[in-house]
Amino acid sequence: MKKLINNPDNVLKEQLQGMQAAHGDLINVHFDPAYITRKDPTPKGKVALVSGGGSGHEPMHGGFVGKGMLDAACPGEIFTSPTPDQMYEAAKAVDSGAGVLNIVKNYTGDVMNFEMAADMARGEGIKVQNIIVDDDVAVKDSLYTAGRRGVGTTVLIEKICGGAAEDGYDLKKLSALCKKLNQNGRSMGMALTSCITPGNATPSFEIGDDEIELGIGIHGEPGIKRSKMMEADEIVEFMMDQILNDPAYTRILKEWDFDKDDWVEAEVTDQPFKKGDQVIAFVNSMGGTPVSELYGVYRKVQEICEKQGIKIVRNLVGPYITALEMQGCSITLLKADNESVKYWDAPALTPGIRVKM
Amino acid sequence: MIKKKHILDWLNKSAEVLEEKKSYLTKLDTAIGDADHGNNMNRGFKKVLEQLPTNEKKDIGAILKGVAMSLISTVGGASGPLYGTMFLQAGNSVSGKEELTAEDLKKMLQAGVDGIVMRGKAKIGDKTMIDALEPAVKAYSSAVSAGDELTTALQKAVDAAEKGVEDTIPLIARKGRASYLGERSKGHQDPGATSSYYLLKALRDSVQ
Numbered sequence: 001m002k003k004l005i006n007n008p009d010n011v012l013k014e015q016l017q018g019m020q021a022a023h024g025d026l027i028n029v030h031f032d033p034a035y036i037t038r039k040d041p042t043p044k045g046k047v048a049l050v051s052g053g054g055s056g057h058e059p060m061h062g063g064f065v066g067k068g069m070l071d072a073a074c075p076g077e078i079f080t081s082p083t084p085d086q087m088y089e090a091a092k093a094v095d096s097g098a099g100v101l102n103i104v105k106n107y108t109g110d111v112m113n114f115e116m117a118a119d120m121a122r123g124e125g126i127k128v129q130n131i132i133v134d135d136d137v138a139v140k141d142s143l144y145t146a147g148r149r150g151v152g153t154t155v156l157i158e159k160i161c162g163g164a165a166e167d168g169y170d171l172k173k174l175s176a177l178c179k180k181l182n183q184n185g186r187s188m189g190m191a192l193t194s195c196i197t198p199g200n201a202t203p204s205f206e207i208g209d210d211e212i213e214l215g216i217g218i219h220g221e222p223g224i225k226r227s228k229m230m231e232a233d234e235i236v237e238f239m240m241d242q243i244l245n246d247p248a249y250t251r252i253l254k255e256w257d258f259d260k261d262d263w264v265e266a267e268v269t270d271q272p273f274k275k276g277d278q279v280i281a282f283v284n285s286m287g288g289t290p291v292s293e294l295y296g297v298y299r300k301v302q303e304i305c306e307k308q309g310i311k312i313v314r315n316l317v318g319p320y321i322t323a324l325e326m327q328g329c330s331i332t333l334l335k336a337d338n339e340s341v342k343y344w345d346a347p348a349l350t351p352g353i354r355v356k357m
Numbered sequence: 358m359i360k361k362k363h364i365l366d367w368l369n370k371s372a373e374v375l376e377e378k379k380s381y382l383t384k385l386d387t388a389i390g391d392a393d394h395g396n397n398m399n400r401g402f403k404k405v406l407e408q409l410p411t412n413e414k415k416d417i418g419a420i421l422k423g424v425a426m427s428l429i430s431t432v433g434g435a436s437g438p439l440y441g442t443m444f445l446q447a448g449n450s451v452s453g454k455e456e457l458t459a460e461d462l463k464k465m466l467q468a469g470v471d472g473i474v475m476r477g478k479a480k481i482g483d484k485t486m487i488d489a490l491e492p493a494v495k496a497y498s499s500a501v502s503a504g505d506e507l508t509t510a511l512q513k514a515v516d517a518a519e520k521g522v523e524d525t526i527p528l529i530a531r532k533g534r535a536s537y538l539g540e541r542s543k544g545h546q547d548p549g550a551t552s553s554y555y556l557l558k559a560l561r562d563s564v565q
Contacts, residue, residue, distance in 0.1 A: 033430065054433075076433045076434075077393070077396075077397070077400075077433055078393075079391050079392070079393055080391075080393050080397060080433040080434045081433045081434050081435070081437070082433060083429060083430050083431065083432070083433050083437055084429055084430070084438070085429070085430045107534070108435040108477075108532065108533045108534065109433065109434040109435040109436075109437070109438070112435060112437075112438040112439070112476055112477070113433065113437065113438055115438075116429065116438055116441075139537060141539075144529075144531050144536065144539075145531070145536035145537055145539070146532060146533055146534070146536050146537070149537070197392060197393065199396065200383065200387075200392055202384075202387060202392075204387065204391065204392045205387070217534075217537065219391045219534070220391070221391065221534055221537045221538075222537060222538050222541060223537070
């Protein structure tokens with residue numbers, strides 16, 4: 001496997017240096033610990049939006065820092081959750097007094113590290129809420145697994161909550177919006193090939209030349225099944241069937257209760273899509289699949305939605321939440337209402353997503 | 358009696374074995390996780406050694422808490438907060454002590470395992486580090502209660518951990534990233550249980 005890198009130990013640092021060099025007009029990259037903040041300080045009274053996760057998914061999350069989206073992002077090592085000191089420093093740097101909302105993808109490491117970081121920041125008097133994103137319908141079972149993973153919906157949430165935060169939502173209202181979006185979003189991914197993390201000699205998982213993995217996570221975690229290669233339409237039909245027909249999903253999610261001053265666990269159930277729903281559709285590349293193929297996928301997604309009486313009101317097509325050089329794609333549908341469409345359309349200026357200012 | 362030099366030796370030996378087993382741990386993690394456990398643990402314990410000189414004059418509790426902070430800030434993933442919490446709680450339980458009796462060590466090991474359980478909510482049989490640690494701490498405790506020498510008790514702990522590691526092979530993972538594999542996680546040894554076993558083995562080697 002060839003990679004366009006220098007010493008694998010320096011990959012993350014060099015990538016962050018490059019981001020600073022390329023986007024110094026929009027962001028500031030901090031080192032030791034590593035976190036990215038928007039160039040201009042968080043406006044007074046605006047809730048600061050922070051996310052983070054392992055690197056290797058670019059442009060998420062660092063590429064979504066800027067006006068209209070995130071105030072800060074914490075990049076971990078490749079495919080490894082960032083550490084609490086990064087999130088803690090980021091929270092201190094971007095809190096304007098209105099509090100911090102951490103958007104946390106449901107991966108065991110991310111959840112634990114963000115929890116520790118939130119506890120640390122609270123010790124400094126910062127109001128912090130953590131909202132978990134868990135939208136991957138490939139994971140069926142919340143009782144005997146770590147639960148659905150946080151994938152494509154995260155990108156849409158960062159855009160929509162970013163717009164709402166700019167519009168003056170307070171921490172409580174913004175957290176409620178974030179939770180609602182998570183419950184309204186469903187995703188599924190698939191891989192044609194594996195990927196190799198820098199410094200490793202072997203791929204993250206083995207897959208035959210004529211095989212695909214359906215229901216994959218963004219690090220190559222396995223999903224629903226291994227299958228023989230199929231045509232694009234057949235693959236999209238399988239994925240859309242999972243997204244549209246996955247039954248109501250109930251799980252326990254943890255959040256901070258400001259009245260009790262403690263973590264609380266609440267049972268949350270989301271409902272499947274139904275005829276007449278309006279959605280934002282997001283077709284994403286895992287990194288190695290070209291945009292041309294994504295349009296082939298989008299064509300079929302739209303056809304299926306139309307047949308099911310689901311109306312796509314906005315869309316996003318491209319590589320936004322990737323898994324290094326993995327070939328494959330993910331599909332996300334997010335049930336949209338006036339509030340989410342309004343903030344989806346709101347201005348944003350980040351390295352990865354720009355909407356007219 | 359465990360002196361401070363034994364604890365420092367333990368940390369050095371842990372770093373050594375994690376460096377040596379880096380590729381092996383990552384290989385285990387490739388099968389059922391995300392192929393980074395060896396690299397993460399190696400990075401973490403390198404940092405532990407780097408920061409050890411700033412703490413080595415302090416008491417054992419403070420040294421272990423320093424280890425926790427090093428791990429929490431460098432390991433990442435799930436292992437960072439889990440091992441970080443383990444060393445933090447272990448350190449808290451022996452605060453101010455310059456040496457440890459067999460009984461102190463029992464308290465310390467138990468506090469460490471309780472910390473992991475608090476953070477990760479894993480139970481025995483979930484195919485995690487707990488499958489190595491919990492039987493080890495139990496074996497150590499009953500050996501000490503039965504009047505065994507410290508070294509004998511530690512050997513029993515290591516044996517129990519080793520068996521615990523083997524016992525993870527047929528298990529279905531219920532926690533962490535391996536849990537997504539479901540049935541497919543059967544037949545693979547848990548990398549977290551394996552690194553826990555190495556840490557206990559390093560402790561035994563340092564105290565002998």
